[in-house]
Amino acid sequence: MSSFLDRLKKKDVVQSTSDDKKQDQIAAQNKPPEAGVPAEQLKVDIFQTPGAIIIYSQIAGSSIHDYSVTIEGDGDIVVIKGQRNRPNGEYFGPPDGKEHDSKEHLLEECSWGKFYRQIILPAEVDAAKTEAKMREGVLMLRLPLKEAHEKGVRIEVQSVQ
Numbered sequence: 001m002s003s004f005l006d007r008l009k010k011k012d013v014v015q016s017t018s019d020d021k022k023q024d025q026i027a028a029q030n031k032p033p034e035a036g037v038p039a040e041q042l043k044v045d046i047f048q049t050p051g052a053i054i055i056y057s058q059i060a061g062s063s064i065h066d067y068s069v070t071i072e073g074d075g076d077i078v079v080i081k082g083q084r085n086r087p088n089g090e091y092f093g094p095p096d097g098k099e100h101d102s103k104e105h106l107l108e109e110c111s112w113g114k115f116y117r118q119i120i121l122p123a124e125v126d127a128a129k130t131e132a133k134m135r136e137g138v139l140m141l142r143l144p145l146k147e148a149h150e151k152g153v154r155i156e157v158q159s160v161q
Contacts, residue, residue: 060137
């Protein structure tokens with residue numbers, strides 16, 4: 001089994017030697033959802049167990065309809081993209097009960113808007129057995145590793161006289 005670093009280098013070689021159409025497709029996959037619209041790089045925690053890769057990400061402010069998770073490449077790339085939406089005063093009206101045309105922002109620390117993350121995994125995963133769950137603003141992915149197939153076939157050599 002090759003090392004994770006070797007696999008990353010191999011992907012770079014494939015991308016740099018492919019034809020222009022393939023390079024355009026790869027470039028399009030690596031861009032945020034809409035060109036020109038900045039997207040925050042989604043933060044993730046990634047763990048590997050003997051049988052799976054586990055990914056956690058905080059995406060509070062998104063419903064399950066606001067984002068997508070896809071497995072791409074050779075089953076070793078995960079892409080998470082979507083959007084966090086700030087409520088537009090639907091929970092609280094103006095403090096004095098009157099409508100105001102201008103709003104004064106006193107402090108803005110929350111990340112709202114588009115997010116995007118492409119993760120190259122250290123091993124190929126079984127997309128059909130992948131599980132994705134959302135609980136209390138945390139996206140949880142369980143990506144089972146594909147069974148490692150033995151490379152090569154052993155050929156029995158017979159003695160000839």
